[in-house]
Amino acid sequence: MNAQNYTPDDAGLDANIEGFMVTTTGGNVSIDYAGGKTSTLLTVPVGVWIPVGRAERINATGTTAVGFLVV
Numbered sequence: 001m002n003a004q005n006y007t008p009d010d011a012g013l014d015a016n017i018e019g020f021m022v023t024t025t026g027g028n029v030s031i032d033y034a035g036g037k038t039s040t041l042l043t044v045p046v047g048v049w050i051p052v053g054r055a056e057r058i059n060a061t062g063t064t065a066v067g068f069l070v071v
Helices: none
Strands: 004-006 017-025 027-032 038-044 050-055 066-070
Touching: 017 027, 027 050
Parallel strands: none
Antiparallel strands: 004 066, 017 050, 017 066, 027 038
């Protein structure tokens, strides 16, 4: 598994995110999927890998968590 840093972006390129971990500050995470579907995960903790299937991006809007690693 090759994790990389990720900066939330509302209109960035599709990233094919299979999972993420919050590394700095826990909080809500807004995720976009193909077809325009959005999910918001509430109070995501720090240091836990969260599987998300095949997400396209982690949004800046609606996301209060800080610091991301993605795979």
